[in-house]
Each structure stands twice: as structure tokens, then as C-alpha cells.
Amino acid sequence: QVQLVESGGGLVQAGGSLRLSCAASGSIFSILTMAWYRQAPGKQRDLVARILSAGSTNYADSVKGRFTISRDNAKNTVYLQMNSLKAEDTAVYYCNAYLTGANVWGKGTLVTVSS
Numbered sequence: 725q726v727q728l729v730e731s732g733g734g735l736v737q738a739g740g741s742l743r744l745s746c747a748a749s750g751s752i753f754s755i756l757t758m759a760w761y762r763q764a765p766g767k768q769r770d771l772v773a774r775i776l777s778a779g780s781t782n783y784a785d786s787v788k789g790r791f792t793i794s795r796d797n798a799k800n801t802v803y804l805q806m807n808s809l810k811a812e813d814t815a816v817y818y819c820n821a822y823l824t825g826a827n828v829w830g831k832g833t834l835v836t837v838s839s
């Protein structure tokens with residue numbers, strides 16, 4: 725069973741940057757599709773960015789050009805570099821791991837962007 729632990733959230737001013745990390749347990753990390761989702765208060769959980777095992781990526785339109793997802797298979801870790809942060813990026817960010825038959829979530833890390 726894969727377990728995910730997020731870190732790197734916090735309070736940042738608008739225009740600033742943060743890097744989130746998600747460490748995964750287990751030996752199958754390299755074949756997992758990894759993603760970051762976020763959920764703002766009172767809203768649904770939405771996809772922010774996804775990275776496939778082969779390294780291809782896709783992003784929500786709202787973060788294109790500002791956020792970058794990457795993975796280090798040697799460290800079983802996926803990252804989300806967030807630049808030019810806006811107040812509307814404030815949310816709990818969740819790491820997700822997906823493989824056919826398995827869909828695992830972390831507990832989330834809070835990102836607060838002050839304007």
C-alpha cells in the first residue's frame with residue numbers, strides 16, 4: 725500500500741513562491757501517475773497538475789506558466805513548484821497517486837496566499 729506525505733505548505737505573500745513535496749512509500753513509485761489537487765474552502769477538489777510515469781505533464785489552465793510539477797523517482801518524491809502565487813491559489817493541496825486499481829491520497833498541506 726502506497727502512503728503519501730505532503731510538506732512545504734505555508735503562508736506566502738502574493739507574487740511569492742513555494743515548493744510542495746510529496747514523499748511516497750513503497751517500491752512502485754516510478755510507475756505511478758502522480759498529481760496535485762487543491763481544495764479551497766467551500767469548493768470542490770480540483771486537479772492542479774499531473775505527471776505520468778514517463779514524465780509527461782498536464783496542468784490546469786489557471787496555473788499554466790506559474791506552476792511546475794516534477795518527480796524524482798530515486799527519492800520517491802513528487803514536487804510542485806509554485807511561482808507568482810495569487811490569493812486565489814489559497815487552498816489545501818493534496819498529493820495523489822494513481823495506478824489501475826489503486827488511488828491514494830495524502831492528508832494535504834495548506835497554502836495561504838495573502839494579498
